[in-house]
């Protein structure tokens with residue numbers, strides 16, 4: 001079955017609410033048991049999809065977890081209140097005091113801050129590595145390296161990582177491979193098949209898809225699932241049933257949204273590439289993007305986001321360009337139906353590689369591409385007028 005078909009069928013309501021297309025929103029904390037015997041039976045089976053206590057989930061959460069497990073091809077899924085919580089709980093599932101973590105230099109910045117603060121405080125050392133290192137990661141492995149964290153494409157700068165090569169070296173050294181697969185969505189990269197042990201998602205982005213809920217998920221293979229479930233449970237993570245319902249609703253249209261937003265983003269990226277003001281366009285589907293060959297080998301499609309670096313820039317010119325957009329709103333996140341733009345400068349968040357200067361990240365929404373290009377064109381006129 002192809003992914004778009006799976007997206008329609010996975011985690012549907014019928015399994016939990018016969019006849020219903022969508023699983024209802026179940027609000028529950030206390031679950032009551034008619035007899036002591038039934039209570040004890042639920043205690044014994046509490047790690048399964050059995051009504052036990054609200055924090056362990058209800059059919060609303062289970063349906064979303066089922067869908068993510070199926071789409072990522074894993075053994076099970078743990079849900080969290082945000083993507084960042086999914087990242088931190090996944091890391092904490094596999095490291096202990098005295099351990100060493102290898103972290104891609106292009107990681108989502110709050111995850112980096114977690115390593116530099118929380119992990120440091122509990123005695124876990126982090127080494128950042130060049131996202132393009134590939135099999136060379138073997139040279140950074142230590143006897144106490146317990147996890148290698150990957151994110152591909154990298155946040156803001158879009159480097160593509162050679163996950164199979166990294167996973168082979170990590171596994172040879174006894175480490176698990178965690179991957180932040182948010183940018184690819186469950187659609188464009190089968191990262192567990194490529195050797196990752198845990199696929200992490202900020203569902204906030206493409207799965208929710210409508211900029212109205214925060215949620216995270218981590219899908220693990222058989223060998224890693226028990227550790228992941230243990231950390232999720234003991235840190236007390238839970239996901240709101242209302243937000244899980246929104247994620248399930250968003251999921252059903254993921255394939256056409258990704259397709260259209262991806263096509264629009266590529267057209268915008270190619271348009272920027274022709275412009276004399278633009279020095280570089282960072283989009284994995286463009287042949288000069290770092291890791292493009294690996295992207296072609298491993299990914300089945302492009303996402304809605306890309307960045308540009310201007311040849312010459314000034315704060316005032318960038319502000320004039322962004323402030324006047326009609327369709328690109330200034331804001332964090334991506335994956336919604338509306339186009340976004342984000343001024344950024346990753347220079348301070350790179351230590352294994354160097355990055356100099358500001359960039360501008362775009363998210364293509366579902367607006368008409370010609371309208372978006374007209375908006376970008378007017379933006380560059382404002383940029384030039386102020387520069």
Ligand SMILES: *Cc1c(COP(=O)(O)O)cnc(C)c1O
Pocket residue numbers: 082083084085087108151155180182183202203204205214215216333
């Ligand atoms: C947004 C994002 C996160 C964080 O997710 P939240 O749901 O906002 O906490 C993590 N990783 C990547 C790649 C992201 O884009």
